[in-house]
Amino acid sequence: MSVLSALARLEAVDAGRARPLATVRHCHLADAPLLMVPLRLAGEAAAPLAVLLGTDRADPALLVVPQPRNRDLRFAFAAELAKVVLEHVEASRGAAEPLGPGRDGEERVRYTGAPQILVPNGGGAAFLRLLGRSTRFRRTEGPHAVEAAVPALGRWLTWFAERRDRPGSSLLLALTDALRLHWATGQSALEDANLAALLGWIDPPAGLDGPAAAARAEDPLRCPPAGPATDPTFDNEVLAPAIAAWDASGGDPRAEARLRAALESQLVPTWDAAWHAVDLLRALPPGASVADRWERDRDAFTLFHAGFAEGVPQARRDSAVAAARRLHRLERAQEEYDARRAFDDPLVMAEYRLTGQAFAGTVAESDPTRLDESGKRPKLRPRVRIATPDPVRLEPGATVCSADRPALKGRIVESGAGDVLVELTGGLGRKLVPEPGAVPAEGDRVCFTSVVPGSFGPARFPESADTPWTHGGPPAEYVPTDSDAAEEWS
Amino acid sequence: MTENTADTAPDLDRLRAGAPPRNHDARTIAALTANPGCARRGVLDAAGVDKDAVARHLGFGTPFGQSQFALARGNAFEAQVKADGCAELLTLLRDRLGLAVAEVFYDDLAVEDGESREARHARTRRLLARALDSAEGTLFDHPMLRLDIAGHPAYLEPDVIAFQLGGRFHVVEIKSFAVVDGQAEPEQVAAAARQAAVYVLALRRLVAELGHDPARVAHEIFLVCPEDFSNRPSATPVDVRPQLAVLERQLARLTRVRDILADLPPDLSFALDEGLGDAVRAVGARYAPECVSGCEMAYFCRDEARACGATGVLGRGVRDDLGGVDTVGAALALARGTAEPPAELAETAALLRTAARLRREALGGAA
Ligand code: SF4
Numbered sequence: 001m002s003v004l005s006a007l008a009r010l011e012a013v014d015a016g017r018a019r020p021l022a023t024v025r026h027c028h029l030a031d032a033p034l035l036m037v038p039l040r041l042a043g044e045a046a047a048p049l050a051v052l053l054g055t056d057r058a059d060p061a062l063l064v065v066p067q068p069r070n071r072d073l074r075f076a077f078a079a080e081l082a083k084v085v086l087e088h089v090e091a092s093r094g095a096a097e098p099l100g101p102g103r104d105g106e107e108r109v110r111y112t113g114a115p116q117i118l119v120p121n122g123g124g125a126a127f128l129r130l131l132g133r134s135t136r137f138r139r140t141e142g143p144h145a146v147e148a149a150v151p152a153l154g155r156w157l158t159w160f161a162e163r164r165d166r167p168g169s170s171l172l173l174a175l176t177d178a179l180r181l182h183w184a185t186g187q188s189a190l191e192d193a194n195l196a197a198l199l200g201w202i203d204p205p206a207g208l209d210g211p212a213a214a215a216r217a218e219d220p221l222r223c224p225p226a227g228p229a230t231d232p233t234f235d236n237e238v239l240a241p242a243i244a245a246w247d248a249s250g251g252d253p254r255a256e257a258r259l260r261a262a263l264e265s266q267l268v269p270t271w272d273a274a275w276h277a278v279d280l281l282r283a284l285p286p287g288a289s290v291a292d293r294w295e296r297d298r299d300a301f302t303l304f305h306a307g308f309a310e311g312v313p314q315a316r317r318d319s320a321v322a323a324a325r326r327l328h329r330l331e332r333a334q335e336e337y338d339a340r341r342a343f344d345d346p347l348v349m350a351e352y353r354l355t356g357q358a359f360a361g362t363v364a365e366s367d368p369t370r371l372d373e374s375g376k377r378p379k380l381r382p383r384v385r386i387a388t389p390d391p392v393r394l395e396p397g398a399t400v401c402s403a404d405r406p407a408l409k410g411r412i413v414e415s416g417a418g419d420v421l422v423e424l425t426g427g428l429g430r431k432l433v434p435e436p437g438a439v440p441a442e443g444d445r446v447c448f449t450s451v452v453p454g455s456f457g458p459a460r461f462p463e464s465a466d467t468p469w470t471h472g473g474p475p476a477e478y479v480p481t482d483s484d485a486a487e488e489w490s
Numbered sequence: 491m492t493e494n495t496a497d498t499a500p501d502l503d504r505l506r507a508g509a510p511p512r513n514h515d516a517r518t519i520a521a522l523t524a525n526p527g528c529a530r531r532g533v534l535d536a537a538g539v540d541k542d543a544v545a546r547h548l549g550f551g552t553p554f555g556q557s558q559f560a561l562a563r564g565n566a567f568e569a570q571v572k573a574d575g576c577a578e579l580l581t582l583l584r585d586r587l588g589l590a591v592a593e594v595f596y597d598d599l600a601v602e603d604g605e606s607r608e609a610r611h612a613r614t615r616r617l618l619a620r621a622l623d624s625a626e627g628t629l630f631d632h633p634m635l636r637l638d639i640a641g642h643p644a645y646l647e648p649d650v651i652a653f654q655l656g657g658r659f660h661v662v663e664i665k666s667f668a669v670v671d672g673q674a675e676p677e678q679v680a681a682a683a684r685q686a687a688v689y690v691l692a693l694r695r696l697v698a699e700l701g702h703d704p705a706r707v708a709h710e711i712f713l714v715c716p717e718d719f720s721n722r723p724s725a726t727p728v729d730v731r732p733q734l735a736v737l738e739r740q741l742a743r744l745t746r747v748r749d750i751l752a753d754l755p756p757d758l759s760f761a762l763d764e765g766l767g768d769a770v771r772a773v774g775a776r777y778a779p780e781c782v783s784g785c786e787m788a789y790f791c792r793d794e795a796r797a798c799g800a801t802g803v804l805g806r807g808v809r810d811d812l813g814g815v816d817t818v819g820a821a822l823a824l825a826r827g828t829a830e831p832p833a834e835l836a837e838t839a840a841l842l843r844t845a846a847r848l849r850r851e852a853l854g855g856a857a
Contacts, residue, residue, distance in 0.1 A: 006811035007825055007845045009804050015816045020853060043560030045668030133670060134719045188779035188805040204762055211796070220553065235557035350848035354841070360851075420534060 004351055008184035015210035018183040018201040024345050025284035027178050028170035028294040030116035033278070034088040035060075037120055037270050038127050039263065040228040041068040042235055048077055049230070051162045052267040053084060057275040062267070064260050066246045075146050078135050082149035085156055088370040089115045093305065114171060114294070114301040117160055120195045120226040120274050121176045125164055127228040128172070132157025136314065147208065158314050159304050165330060168293045168337035171301070175277040182284065186210060194218065195226045196273050203280060224266040224275070231266070238262050280468025287344030293337070326462055339451045342403070349403055350445065358403065358449030359420060361386045368439035371432065380432050382424045383413065386446060392420055402427075403447035409446065421449060500598045502537040502640065502747070507761030511538025514644035519637065520684035524784035526743060529750050530775040531785060536640035536747040539760045541786040547762045550789035552782075564666040570721050571664055571714055576629050576651065579662065579714065582725045583653070595621075598631040607645045610634035618652075619700050625657035635692035640744040648689050653712075659697070661689045662725075669715045669724055672712065679713070679728070686711040688732035691741075699838040709734060779805050813838030 006100035011019045032055040041047040045067045054060040061084065065077045102108045110349045119125050136154025138146040160172040176195050185192055185201035191214070192198050195271070200213025208216070217223045220231040230239065242259040249255040297382065342349040352358035365385040372381040394412050400422065402408040409426035429435035503511075508717050512518075522535055532542050545551055575596040586603040599614050614633045621628045630653075635646040651662040663686045667678045690711065694704035709731045717724035750773070760769055770790070777795040782789040795803045799818040802809050815821040815838060823829035825846040831839035 003811050003841050004845045004849065006804070006808045007821075007842060007849065009808055010801070010812075010818050011849075013799070013804070014822055023852065041559055042557035043563030043666060045670060045716075130670065136760070190779040190782065190805070211558075230557065231553075232555035232557040232560075233553070235559055236555070240558055281542070345852075347849070347852040350845075350852050353848055354845055389844075389847070441662050447542060 013186035024287040033116040082153035129161035167334040289340040359390040360447035361388030400448040505537040
């Protein structure tokens with residue numbers, strides 16, 4: 001939260017509609033993402049009940065576990081789900097584009113595409129993670145054997161879930177998160193977790209305002225929950241009798257059809273809402289750095305896909321050093337992500353302007369050919385004086401760059417009330433006169449910031465073998481065990 | 491009982507307008523510790539008013555239902571852990587936690603035919619006294635505990651086991667949410683810890699009444715949950731000292747409800763009639779979005795808070811960001827410069843005005 005987003009919420013209350021928090025889209029949206037709306041059996045950690053899924057909004061597939069307590073039926077469901085997910089992975093990857101040799105001299109490639117999975121909310125993403133955890137250790141031979149697709153599904157879902165921890169990754173997106181990044185509603189964050197209520201504020205149906213649409217979304221009879229938890233009343237009054245009837249019929253297809261119809265009725269409203277969310281996000285123009293971040297996602301995908309056959313182990317838990325490295329990577333990604341979004345979007349840059357780490361204004365004086373002759377050789381050091389109403393909090397000496405052209409770098413010389421003097425040090429060309437247009441002229445609108453994308457230093461961590469005893473000492477290499485494979489799923 | 495409660499007790503009974511006080515259980519007592527600053531809740535709870543009935547009558551019922559699948563799962567897991575005199579539980583405490591559990595007496599204190607709650611409580615008390623004297627290994631199942639809530643005894647029938655080892659009692663709480671790779675959902679663990687703290691407190695008070703040191707009831711409880719995706723139980727020790735502290739503070743507050751009542755109309759009553767809405771509104775609330783998961787009055791209070799434009803409905807974070815400005819209208823007036831800020835809000839006002847200008851600029855004047 002920030003004062004800026006708090007103000008946006010106030011505006012939303014006042015207007016009875018959501019207000020924008022972004023002027024561009026900050027996440028990638030694939031041409032054909034795989035939307036999954038999963039439901040879980042109440043009271044169980046990862047017992048799947050049903051999932052409505054597909055890449056075509058007009059033609060979703062419905063997978064159902066008619067008796068969610070039956071282990072064989074669960075694995076049959078997991079195998080069916082695996083087919084859809086694995087097909088999606090293969091269908092999305094595109095061609096392998098050559099990148100030339102890497103530092104080690106080996107040829108590198110990157111797929112032109114990557115699979116994207118969308119779920120309605122954070123709960124859906126957490127459920128996929130648990131589903132991945134509960135299926136990836138399964139063995140395909142010997143006792144407890146399952147179809148080969150089942151552990152493959154587990155490994156892919158685990159990978160998707162781990163990538164989701166990385167700020168700016170778009171491989172697995174929870175639509176409520178994506179929407180909240182771009183709009184502020186007039187309700188609390190807790191209430192925003194309800195996809196239908198959130199959409200009600202952003203794009204209410206004709207004749208309703210945001211609060212009315214959100215209130216309607218809170219009634220489980222009119223608007224079934226977006227999962228993975230089901231509505232308890234639905235469980236007690238519809239689902240339980242339907243499952244009992246299926247049990248009693250000995251798996252009769254008509255009883256199964258009734259059960260499927262009941263579950264479909266709970267899922268379809270969320271399916272439609274999710275595509276509505278996709279439409280709203282697609283209508284925003286993508287931010288300039290979205291393609292870069294998606295390229296990092298494609299890198300990660302190419303790497304995992306290439307190593308998949310070898311079976312890179314995914315431990316139950318990270319060792320201490322791996323966990324610290326991972327945390328460092330994530331922090332770094334977060335800083336970079338925040339900074340890049342600010343350069344893409346004036347509304348995000350406004351956050352930094354409000355805290356004084358950036359300022360915008362009009363050039364009042366410009367000395368584009370100024371030379372610094374104090375050293376042995378003269379240096380081109382143009383100065384610009386900028387009139388700004390922003391609350392600047394940058395000390396003399398602070399390095400800054402231009403929000404519109406980050407290559408243009410400079411240093412704060414003095415900063416007083418309403419006016420900042422910047423000496424330009426880079427991005428001017430190689431000669432003693434600046435390239436035409438490089439130095440902002442009098443009357444130009446400019447924005448400078450001390451935020452630099454990728455300013456975070458590299459990680460310094462001990463090698464795994466040097467893990468200090470305070471962190472458990474060197475970890476044993478992770479090897480999946482028999483007990484992992486035999487783990488109950490009951 | 492303190493004098494305070496003796497004074498307020500008749501008032502509290504009148505507030506219920508003749509309805510019997512609602513029974514508290516560990517869940518409702520634990521819920522008392524949520525939003526302790528709310529006077530409305532304090533009064534309703536102290537009087538034992540049925541908040542669910544009140545909210546329904548006002549047209550703001552909350553769907554607090556439970557799925558039969560969740561109930562069935564919970565019951566099955568508990569039955570399994572407790573089967574054969576808690577055989578699985580004992581194995582678990584022995585093996586996983588390395589406790590030297592030798593010989594253990596198992597006493598099921600579950601209800602006997604036609605026995606009143608008072609009689610059951612007396613039986614629990616007797617057995618507990620004996621166990622405290624002998625300090626022998628003991629498992630008590632279904633003890634009937636009692637805790638005074640604002641002067642009224644609340645009987646607690648925990649699905650819980652009190653377990654004595656080496657002269658110390660531990661509370662064992664059985665929950666059916668899964669612990670996967672040593673991690674469970676934090677909200678569920680927190681809720682379980684809050685409930686267990688209620689049992690620890692009730693047990694401590696009983697131990698003290700019996701003339702023993704209340705510290706013989708450990709602040710460390712054992713949470714027994716299914717491990718990973720199986721039905722295999724696992725036990726995790728949880729220190730509930732923080733929850734105990736909050737609970738004790740809040741219970742002490744409830745006995746001071748008299749101070750709140752003193753400012754209320756003398757004929758106030760929460761009878762389910764047409765005056766109910768006004769009666770509820772007469773007691774100040776402090777709505778926050780978290781109320782939705784912890785208090786039956788939430789939708790009523792939210793509606794009221796929204797109607798008066800309270801910034802609290804947007805969440806505590808938003809309210810803090812606004813420097814404590816209470817209403818949406820006031821904050822927007824400061825942001826738009828249409829209201830002169832009082833001196834103490836000058837800084838907040840300047841920040842809001844800048845924020846409004848920055849949003850306007852970035853959105854091309856559309857804001
Ligand atoms: S819902 Fe209302 S009565 Fe309950 S704690 Fe919140 S503000 Fe108080």
